[in-house]
Amino acid sequence: MDKIALVERYNLRSVFDLMKMVACHLTGRELRLRVRAPLEDDKYIRGTTRVALDGVPVVDLDPNWSTGGEQELRTYLHELAHVVLHSEKTKRSNVDQRERSLPAKTPEEKAVTSSWEREAEAWSEKRMKFAVDPDQVFDFESALWKLLTY
Ligand SMILES: [Zn+2]
Secondary structure, rough: OHHHHHHHHOOOOHHHHHHHEEEEHHOOOOOOOEEOOOEEEEEEEEOOOOEOOOOOOEEEEEEOOOOHHHHHHHHHHHHHHHHHHHHHHHOEEOOOOOOOOOOOOOOEEEEHHHHHHHHHHHHHHHHHHHOOOOOOOOOOOHHHHHHHOO
16 A cells, blocks of 8 residues: 555554554554653653553653654664563553662563563664665654555
């Protein structure tokens, strides 16, 4: 289907609508994509993935980012990777509540966290390479359209 047919069929009205559609395409499952400030205090966190109490993964992307950059696409794909690779192993929680301070992680838990991050990076990097032509000026929306064909 060409772009215009897709826009009409799925009532795409914004880049965010397109992001939601690409998210479903790449993950093959139901998820909620939201623009929401991260609950964590860490100012470097641009996105988070949690699993809601009903079992649906929820991806929150920082509203303070300027959509349109390569880094934003990278963050978005990184969070989708967590949905695909790790949401089944993630404990369900109230996604609108900050987690109470947890006890410090054991070395085993830290190792799991870093292996999840490496897996997510590898997954998202593959899709970045597919979507972004290094010889072209980066365009967020074009990259999303390309990802629909991944
Ligand atoms: Zn991550």
